[in-house]
Amino acid sequence: MRQFLSVVSLVFLLQNLPAFQLLQVAQATSSDSSEAIQQVVAAKWMSNSSDGKFYPERFVSRAELAAIMVKVFRLDKRQAISKENVATPDVPSSHWAFNDIQTVLKTDIMKGYRGNLFFPNQRVTKAEALAIFAQAYGVFQFPEDTVKEILSSHPDAGSIPTWARQAIATVISEGFLSTDAQGNIFPLRPMTRGDMADVLSKYLQRQQKQPDTPVVPTSPDSPQLP
Numbered sequence: 001m002r003q004f005l006s007v008v009s010l011v012f013l014l015q016n017l018p019a020f021q022l023l024q025v026a027q028a029t030s031s032d033s034s035e036a037i038q039q040v041v042a043a044k045w046m047s048n049s050s051d052g053k054f055y056p057e058r059f060v061s062r063a064e065l066a067a068i069m070v071k072v073f074r075l076d077k078r079q080a081i082s083k084e085n086v087a088t089p090d091v092p093s094s095h096w097a098f099n100d101i102q103t104v105l106k107t108d109i110m111k112g113y114r115g116n117l118f119f120p121n122q123r124v125t126k127a128e129a130l131a132i133f134a135q136a137y138g139v140f141q142f143p144e145d146t147v148k149e150i151l152s153s154h155p156d157a158g159s160i161p162t163w164a165r166q167a168i169a170t171v172i173s174e175g176f177l178s179t180d181a182q183g184n185i186f187p188l189r190p191m192t193r194g195d196m197a198d199v200l201s202k203y204l205q206r207q208q209k210q211p212d213t214p215v216v217p218t219s220p221d222s223p224q225l226p
Contacts, residue, residue, distance in 0.1 A: 036201035037194070045071050045200050046193065056194025063097040063120035065129060065196075066104045072200060073109075073136040080107045087116045095120065109136045126195060127164040127187035130177070133199060134167035142169055153183050160187045176202045 037054050040046045045068060048054050060068075070076055076099075086105045091098055101118055104110040110132055112118045124132075142150070150169040151157035160168055164187065171177045176199050179185055 036197045039201045039204055040197045043200075043204055045204070046197060054193065054197075056192060056197065058193050059123040059190040060129060060193055060196050061120060062110070062118060062122050062124055063091075063095070063101060065124055065132060065191075066110055066120075067097050067100040068196065068200070069109055069132065069136050070100045070103050072203070075103045075107050075109060075136065078107050086112070088112065088118050089115065090117050091120050123190045125188050126185065126191045127161055127168065129191035129196065130171050130187075130199070131164040131167040133176075134170045137170070137174075137203070139167050140170040140173065142166055142173075154179065154185050155182055156184045156186065160185065171199070174206070176206075178202075 037046075037056060041048060041054065046054075075081070081103055083106045085102050088098075088101065088105070091101050095101070097120060101110075101120065105112060105118075147165050147169045150172055151160065151165065154172075168177070168185065168187065177185065178198050
């Protein structure tokens, strides 16, 4: 009977070992995401809901993405915002993101659809969000061979829309993108708030001031450079 119970216990442990491992991975991921969220909330690039929760699993809408891009890249300081407002039938002036949407349209960081519709509540895919982020950051004009090389280590690179390949190659080359263990990007999945926070936290770390380079004193006999 004891031998039978031991076998049953061993089988139970073997069956549940992957679950334990997955739980550890999930806890680590949650910790990393939490740190990224804290960073972007502290920077006031994203904010918690009125109940104090961030809701990282929620999808990012076009209006929310517009507001984030304006904050992160200070688009409201660019000269283009002096242009006349763009007609947006589905975004009245009373809309909470009206000014931010006008800013991204005037600066060509985001574009409207036919009939000047913006679809503010429409969720964005990761490919769309990363392409818009790269547009504000500055898309590197890599030759196609370089783009292929950068994307080659990502198994699902073939599902990246053609129009987003250079932008996503830019984001990857700058170290702003996290993937799964296999290197998958999941470009066609909806962008979540947690995904966005992760990208922004990596960009934020890049923006933090680097230590000043020490000045090496010159001796009186050192030749003076022109």
